[in-house]
Amino acid sequence: xxxxxxxxxxxxxxxxxxxxxxxxxxxxxxxxxxxxxxxxxxxxxxxxxxxxxxxxxxxxxxxxxxxxxxxxxxxxxxxxxxxxxxxxxxxxxxxxxxxxxxxxxxxxxxxxxxxxxxxxxxxxxxxxxxxxxxxxxxxxxxxxxxxxxxxxxxxxxxxxxxxxxxxxxxxxxxxxxxxxxxxxxxxxxxxxxxxxxxxxxxxxxxxxxxxxxxxxxxxxxxxxxxxxxxxxxxxxxxxxxxxxxxxxxxxxxxxxxxxxxxxxxxxxxxxxxxxxxxxxxxxxxxxxxxxxxxxxxxxxxxxxxxxxxxxxxxxxxxxxxxxxxxxxxxxxxxxxxxxxxxxxxxxxxxxxxxxxxxxxxxxxxxxxxxxxxxxxxxxxxxxxxxxxxxxxxxxxxxxxxxxxxxxxxxxxxxxxxxxxxxxxxxxxxxxxxxxxxxxxxxxxxxxxxxxxxxxxxxxxxxxxxxxxxxxxxxxxxxxxxxxxxxxxxxxxxxxxxxxxxxxxxxxxxxxxxxxxxxxxxxxxxxxxxxxxxxxxxxxxxxxxxxxxxxxxxxxxxxxxxxxxxxxxxxxxxxxxxxxxxxxxxxxxxxxxxxxxxxxxxxxxxxxxxxxxxxxxxxxxxxxxxxxxxxxxxxxxxxxxxxxxxxxxxxxxxxxxxxxxxxxxxxxxxxxxxxxxxxxxxxxxxxxxxxxxxxxxxxxxxxxxxxxxxxxxxxxxxxxxxxxxxxxxxxxxxxxxxxxxxxxxxxxxxxxxxxxxxx
Numbered sequence: 027x028x029x030x031x032x033x034x035x036x037x038x039x040x041x042x043x044x045x046x047x048x049x050x051x052x053x054x055x056x057x058x059x060x061x062x063x064x065x066x067x068x069x070x071x072x073x074x075x076x077x078x079x080x081x082x083x084x085x086x087x088x089x090x091x092x093x094x095x096x097x098x099x100x101x102x103x104x105x106x107x108x109x110x111x112x113x114x115x116x117x118x119x120x121x122x123x124x125x126x127x128x129x130x131x132x133x134x135x136x137x138x139x140x141x142x143x144x145x146x147x148x149x150x151x152x153x154x155x156x157x158x159x160x161x162x163x164x165x166x167x168x169x170x171x172x173x174x175x176x177x178x179x180x181x182x183x184x185x186x187x188x189x190x191x192x193x194x195x196x197x198x199x200x201x202x203x204x205x206x207x208x209x210x211x212x213x214x215x216x217x218x219x220x221x222x223x224x225x226x227x228x229x230x231x232x233x234x235x236x237x238x239x240x241x242x243x244x245x246x247x248x249x250x251x252x253x254x255x256x257x258x259x260x261x262x263x264x265x266x267x268x269x270x271x272x273x274x275x276x277x278x279x280x281x282x283x284x285x286x287x288x289x290x291x292x293x294x295x296x297x298x299x300x301x302x303x304x305x306x307x308x309x310x311x312x313x314x315x316x317x318x319x320x321x322x323x324x325x326x327x328x329x330x331x332x333x334x335x336x337x338x339x340x341x342x343x344x345x346x347x348x349x350x351x352x353x354x355x356x357x358x359x360x361x362x363x364x365x366x367x368x369x370x371x372x373x374x375x376x377x378x379x380x381x382x383x384x385x386x387x388x389x390x391x392x393x394x395x396x397x398x399x400x401x402x403x404x405x406x407x408x409x410x411x412x413x414x415x416x417x418x419x420x421x422x423x424x425x426x427x428x429x430x431x432x433x434x435x436x437x438x439x440x441x442x443x444x445x446x447x448x449x450x451x452x453x454x455x456x457x458x459x460x461x462x463x464x465x466x467x468x469x470x471x472x473x474x475x476x477x478x479x480x481x482x483x484x485x486x487x488x489x490x491x492x493x494x495x496x497x498x499x500x501x502x503x504x505x506x507x508x509x510x511x512x513x514x515x516x517x518x519x520x521x522x523x524x525x526x527x528x529x530x531x532x533x534x535x536x537x538x539x540x541x542x543x544x545x546x547x548x549x550x551x552x553x554x555x556x557x558x559x560x561x562x563x564x565x566x567x568x569x570x571x572x573x574x575x576x577x578x579x580x581x582x583x584x585x586x587x588x589x590x591x592x593x594x595x596x597x598x599x600x601x602x603x604x605x606x607x608x609x610x611x612x613x614x615x616x617x618x619x620x621x622x623x624x625x626x627x628x629x630x631x632x633x634x635x636x637x638x639x640x641x642x643x644x645x646x647x648x649x650x651x652x653x654x655x656x657x658x659x660x661x662x663x664x665x666x667x668x669x670x671x672x673x674x675x676x677x678x679x680x681x682x683x684x685x686x687x688x689x690x691x692x693x694x695x696x697x698x699x700x701x702x703x704x705x706x707x708x709x710x711x712x713x714x715x716x717x718x719x720x721x722x723x724x725x726x727x728x729x730x731x732x733x734x735x736x737x738x739x740x741x742x743x744x745x746x747x748x749x750x751x752x753x754x755x756x757x758x759x760x761x762x763x764x765x766x767x768x769x770x771x772x773x774x775x776x777x778x779x780x781x782x783x784x
Contacts, residue, residue: 103131116566118159122166125156129172154494164554165564184255184318185757188740191338193232193248193281194414196397196421200495205379206372208420209398213370215667216405221368223349224378227395227421228333228363230285231314233261235334240274242267244741247317251414253740260317263326268359276341280355282334283363286313287391290329309392331391333363347401368401379422386424395423410664413634417666428485428497429462431455436467436480436511438518440543442551442627444535446517446524448473450496455486462486465494470513471532479508519543539681545579546572548627552580556633557625558614562607570596581688583611619647619696626685628676630669637699638663639673644698648686652677707782709735714742716759717752719772730779742767750775 107127111120132149153172160167199205213220234254236244245261246254261267264284271278286294286309294312295305306312316328337351345351349368356362366378379396386393400406400418409417435451448467455462465486467473476499478484483503484496513534515524522538536544549568553560563583571577574596576589586593586608593604620640624633631639642662643650651673659670676682713731715724715738722730727750728738742749742761749762750770762769770778 100128100131103127116564118163119166122156122159122163125152125159126172128152129156133172163565164550165561167555184257186249186253186740187244187246187256188253189234189246189249189251190739191279192251193234193254194251194411194416196419197415198395198421198423200423202376205376205398205420205422209372209375212400212409212418212420215409216400216402219370220405221370221401222375222398223368223401224366224375224382225335225397225399226333226364226382226389226393227397228283228285228335229310229392229394230283230332231310231317233257233282233284233317233332234338235261235267235280235282237271237275237278237280239276240271242269255318257317259322260319260325263322264330264332266331266361271358273358275343277339278337278341279339280334280360281336281338282332282360284313284317284330284332285309285391286316286328287331289390290331294328332361334360335363335397345403347403348399348406349401351403383424395421397421408666410666413632428487429455430483430500431462431486433478433480433482433484433496436473436478438514440517440519440536440541440547442544442547443629444517444537444539444541444544446513446534446536448511448513450478450484452484452486452494462494465496467496469532470511470534473511473513477510479504479511481505481508517541517543540578542572545577548580549577549583551627552583552625554624557621558617559621560607560610560614562603562610567607570598580685581692584615584689584692584694586611615692615694616697619644619698622648622694622696623651626676626682629672631673635664635669638665640699647696647698648689652682652686707734708747711736711747712745713738714740714746714749714758714762715752716749716757717755719750719752721772721776727775734782 104124104127107123108120111123115123129149129152132152156171157173160171160173197208199208209222212222232248234244234246234248235242242262243258244256245258246256248254261284262269288309291306291309291312298305306315312328313330316325316330319325334352334355336348337345337355340351343354345354347368349365352362352365364382366381369375369378375398379398382393382396398420400409406416406418411417432453433450434453437449437451439447439449441447446469448469450465450467452463452465467478476496478496478499481504483500485498485500486494487497513524516522517524517536517538520536520538520541520543522536522541524534525537526533527535538544546565546568549563549572550565552558553563553568560583568577571586571593574592576586576592577583590604590608593599594601618640620633620636623631623636623639639651639662643654646653654673656670656674659665659673660667665673708731713736715727719727731738736747739746742758742765744765744767746762746765746767748768748770749758750772751759751762752772759769
């Protein structure tokens with residue numbers, strides 16, 4: 027047995043050089059990118075302070091007013107979450123758990139109860155802090171984290187409704203440069219001259235409006251993006267909302283933003299004060315609370331308005347462009363959001379953004395930015411979406427409040443892909459209710475352009491009221507001895523000469539794939555929650571194993587069993603914990619194929635894309651994926667040109683070839699996803715499930731149906747083939763009987779499955 031190679035890597039002593047950077051990448055869906063902030067543990071232990079403000083409780087909701095005070099319930103929620111942790115849980119995990127509990131509590135108050143008790147700034151500060159911690163500790167990342175979910179869960183007071191097409195949020199940018207980069211990223215994947223439109227970003231509540239045969243039949247809130255709440259009757263109270271179309275279409279779904287204009291908001295608060303009641307904090311909260319009233323008459327009296335901003339689905343007519351579709355619904359009586367002419371030139375696009383900014387204060391309604399969208403609808407399909415955001419649109423947020431502070435130092439981070447990211451260490455300063463002590467400087471060009479030096483007084487703000495960013499240097503307060511920052515030409519961790527992967531790339535990278543910092547981050551990515559999910563291989567354990575020379579590359583994780591005696595000799599490694607870890611690793615060898623695809627860390631391949639690839643290559647597994655050509659990859663849903671080329675380039679690397687060979691030799695056998703019959707007995711059939719089933723989980727029923735070619739819907743319509751009804755079946759069962767749709771009991775369903783197996 028070869029002697030393990032020793033490396034010196036102090037997990038915390040040089041944390042800024044190590045550079046934890048496993049943040050969620052909104053553009054690519056990846057678990058990680060290379061532009062995040064390293065945070066020392068002493069800073070991680072400081073939970074953000076948030077000044078608690080008065081609740082904006084809707085006085086028409088006595089059921090809410092009578093509840094226990096929110097602050098007490100918040101403490102109980104946090105305590106309950108912390109109680110579930112093991113006593114040995116790290117301070118970082120405890121803070122992450124506390125922040126998630128707080129944010130989930132506030133999400134419920136904001137999205138469901140419409141009675142927030144903290145300001146947007148305080149909420150955003152906590153969310154940003156959680157993002158930083160999850161960036162530094164991807165092993166603690168979960169798919170239900172508030173940093174991943176779009177909004178709050180659906181209210182229990184309204185019927186839940188699943189969105190056929192998820193109601194996603196938009197990726198935010200905060201400067202002209204970021205916007206130009208985002209626009210160019212979209213355009214570079216499209217034919218020359220691809221045009222975009224610019225729209226006002228209404229500060230309201232997003233809803234889905236559905237029409238069947240020209241009649242408004244259903245409306246729902248965003249909820250968590252996947253499941254919202256049906257508020258059809260309340261939406262009917264909005265005077266400007268068309269209940270019947272002039273030209274009936276078989277089906278039409280319009281996405282819109284509900285808002286309360288400034289005049290009506292002022293009148294509402296005047297009435298509140300006159301009645302001795304608490305006024306609403308802002309029009310958005312008032313609109314949300316008004317729309318979720320149990321009594322539609324209250325909604326009617328609030329005088330809500332709306333703007334349609336997108337046709338999501340339509341039957342009976344086709345559109346080529348977004349502005350063409352807006353023109354159509356405008357003629358049908360929908361108030362549509364202000365939209366510019368389509369432009370391909372960024373200077374024109376930026377001019378439109380600035381024009382909206384100059385009109386912002388004089389508008390009769392609130393906006394919080396501008397939305398920039400690809401105009402051609404086929405181009406949108408080509409760009410696709412990530413798990414949370416569309417790739418064909420971006421939101422520009424206007425500049426926030428600024429505060430002064432001093433740059434104490436500039437340190438370097440090394441990312442998972444070797445990217446070197448400078449970090450400004452700041453004199454701590456309170457910005458929008460939270461303490462900011464660092465800000466990313468992106469790259470050397472960014473530092474040079476802003477001429478940022480150690481010792482400089484700078485203006486700092488939270489981009490989008492969330493992310494700390496240096497706005498500019500206060501030059502007249504610059505120390506005489508302040509020198510321009512010079513980017514080193516060697517990696518701060520391994521000493522390798524820094525390179526640029528492409529000729530025009532602004533980012534410097536460490537090209538040494540064996541660099542301990544890169545290996546460390548790739549290992550963290552590999553064992554993260556959405557990848558192989560080896561919980562016991564946290565950063566501290568990985569660092570000790572790496573320092574001892576037991577792990578030097580990704581395949582070494584599956585070799586650890588051979589080094590059990592060496593592991594037992596390490597400080598803090600007890601027999602039980604070592605055996606538990608080795609058992610976890612052994613189980614990981616047969617984790618689902620999509621998790622191994624995520625574990626590889628391929629650029630532009632996130633959790634959603636990995637699942638699609640796993641289904642497409644279920645027969646040949648990783649070997650088939652590695653051998654796939656560009657045409658085959660492009661045929662996979664959600665995989666575009668950029669992701670496809672990234673996959674091909676990744677599997678051409680000698681290190682990837684060696685890794686796959688090593689995994690195979692070490693007994694790694696990724697499990698294939700369930701087979702979906704292309705011509706199954708239920709091919710093309712749509713089912714619905716209602717009530718409580720005794721022998722099946724709903725997820726199991728869904729999987730069984732999909733494996734036989736069918737799909738499962740969350741609402742009942744004339745398109746449903748059969749409804750599977752359990753005990754206490756509700757509205758779906760009644761609707762099925764009304765439409766004459768076959769109803770199967772759980773026994774019927776089991777019998778159908780049994781007959782197929784014969």
